[in-house]
Amino acid sequence: MLRKLAIIASLVASPALATGIEVQVEGEGANGTIKIDLLEDVAPLHAERIATLAEQGAYDNIVFHRVIDGFMAQTGDVEFGKLGDDVRMAGRGGSAFPDLPAEFSDTPYDRGVVGMARSQNPNSANSQFFIMFDQGYFLNGQYTVVGRVTEGMDIVDAIKRGAGQNGAVIGQPDVMKTVTVTD
Template identity: 60%
Template structure:
């Protein structure tokens, strides 16, 4: 009787552990010149956007992409794989206007607030125009809540995000000689 209870307890424990592992959120690690930034993707609230970031990261599309728009007290924007790759086709005047070769995504708005460390998808005026660009919040921005797709949050390395070179306030955050994502990879 005691051994069957132990067997049941062990089976339940293994089942719970495998369920927890299966439900673990995907992570992205961004290597910056000052250290690594780990982002937990919100694949439970924005599955299409999270899958896009993961796919682009795994394909190496985000490697060497500039933080082209960085506004003190607001956010750092990156992810323009078309015009933002600082080692292959960097066009400073167009950085921030491109995307990837994939189609734009439909909005996946949620009730997740834009707080310090939140990662959101950049888009044009059209709510269904997010593609590859994303931004990381330096501070809360409640005016973005429900207006942009929250795709994740920084869980480690926010101190490195804080060190990203800021852009000109007179040029809407455009950055001369910007910092870049050296390498981006996914993994749980």
């Protein structure tokens, strides 16, 4: 209980950090804007990585390659996920930057939370991220929480779903047309 009070007190005392991203989504399922607050106080290295890739335009035209109904929508493979390229390898790549060490926190995987995708190695997150359709508390403390959707959950909910156990999107996936950094 005292630990929870200390966390709440530190959150109230800290100034709000303003960096986020705005994602313009286009496709058969979703069309519109998703605004995400990057949680620099929770995962500074991961928030900085997403902001850097967005500033460089690396996320522009990257598909939502893995979308599981009732769970999450995954995107961000800047190596293999570019619309117009052969995206069958999407989900296996990253960026030119090195993988990041895990920044696990007590922030729960609620609806609208943005987490970093990784392999079995906890220190393997790079560029891919996912947005939760619903709570997924089994991910708590095992995947880095990097952000939270502040506007556009209706757009997230409309993202074209994948098929099968791994949620691979068949046909034309929805795409992050542009991703820009906001203040």
